[in-house]
Amino acid sequence: MQIFNDYKDYADFLTVYVREAHPTDEWQMKSNVKDDVCYAQPRNLSDRLAIANDFTKRFKFPVPFGVDDMNNAANDAYAAWPERLYIIDENGKIAYRGGNGPFKYYPSEVRAWLAARYGEVKHPEAKPEEKKTEEKKVAEKKS
Amino acid sequence: MKKVFMWIGISLGVVLVAAFVALSVMAGGPKDALYMVRYALPHMHRGNLKPGDGAPDAKLFALNGTDTFHIRDRAAGKPLVLVFGSFT
Numbered sequence: 001m002q003i004f005n006d007y008k009d010y011a012d013f014l015t016v017y018v019r020e021a022h023p024t025d026e027w028q029m030k031s032n033v034k035d036d037v038c039y040a041q042p043r044n045l046s047d048r049l050a051i052a053n054d055f056t057k058r059f060k061f062p063v064p065f066g067v068d069d070m071n072n073a074a075n076d077a078y079a080a081w082p083e084r085l086y087i088i089d090e091n092g093k094i095a096y097r098g099g100n101g102p103f104k105y106y107p108s109e110v111r112a113w114l115a116a117r118y119g120e121v122k123h124p125e126a127k128p129e130e131k132k133t134e135e136k137k138v139a140e141k142k143s
Numbered sequence: 144m145k146k147v148f149m150w151i152g153i154s155l156g157v158v159l160v161a162a163f164v165a166l167s168v169m170a171g172g173p174k175d176a177l178y179m180v181r182y183a184l185p186h187m188h189r190g191n192l193k194p195g196d197g198a199p200d201a202k203l204f205a206l207n208g209t210d211t212f213h214i215r216d217r218a219a220g221k222p223l224v225l226v227f228g229s230f231t
Contacts, residue, residue: 003224011222014214016203019186022231027178029171032231039231049208055230056206063226066203066212074201074214079190080227082183088198088223092215095222097194100187103169110224117222 003107004063006121007114011087017052017067018075021082045070085110 004013022029023041032038042048045067052067068074075081083101087110088094096113098106115121166176192199200215217223 001226007224011224012217012219013224013226014217015226015228016214018227018229020229020231021183026182027175029231037231045204045208049204049206051230053206064217065206066214067206067208069202069204074203075227077199077201078192078225078227079188081186081188083226083228085227086192086198086225088214088218088225090218090220090222092198092218094192094194094196094198097192100189101228114222114224 001061001063002123003111003114005123006111007118010118010121011114013063015061015063015065016074016078016080017048017055017065018081019048019068019072020051042070087113 001013007013020026020039020041022032024038025040028038039051039054040047042051048070049067052065055061056065066074072081078084078086079100081100083105085096085098085105085107086094087096096110098104098109163173163176166179167173170176170179198214198218200213202211202213204211214223214225
């Protein structure tokens with residue numbers, strides 16, 4: 001998650017794992033079969049935790065992680081399903097409310113909020129100079 | 144009078160077909176549209192939260208399954224970016 005890498009010194013991040021969006025026993029997506037991401041909708045906390053752990057291990061996910069309970073308390077409180085972004089400010093108020101994903105899920109709005117407050121931050125690996133070098137290498141190979 | 148009902152019926156039919164076609168395009172196909180109606184729409188809510196509202200709290204489990212913490216615990220001193228989602 002690029003935004004996390006860029007802004008982790010300025011803001012805290014928390015991923016909240018909620019009920020599955022496309023489990024095998026509901027609306028499964030072909031892309032999930034292709035990517036071998038096939039799970040039934042968890043019926044208990046152990047199942048939910050197992051999937052959450054699979055996710056974090058598979059992607060070596062660096063963002064702090066929490067798992068919603070089986071009453072879906074966090075999901076209900078934030079109307080979060082299937083995916084959604086929020087920013088809570090230092091006073092505990094909602095500073096940004098994203099739309100419901102996937103159609104209204106815009107990480108760029110979170111980045112813009114953080115950039116407006118802390119300035120543009122770019123991850124060292126995404127420096128334009130390095131990108132340019134890479135582009136040059138590709139151009140050289142082509143020629 | 145009979146004609147009025149007929150036209151109302153036809154209009155409703157056209158609207159329903161158009162809605163289903165639109166949903167199919169959005170979801171990726173007719174089957175996906177049906178699944179979307181059955182499995183996704185009942186769980187998808189806009190919610191009432193808006194900027195300026197107090198952020199609700201909720202208890203979460205750590206990945207080890209035994210430790211718990213509250214969202215509010217993580218919102219201390221700095222803005223907190225909440226990323227809700229799942230694996231699939």
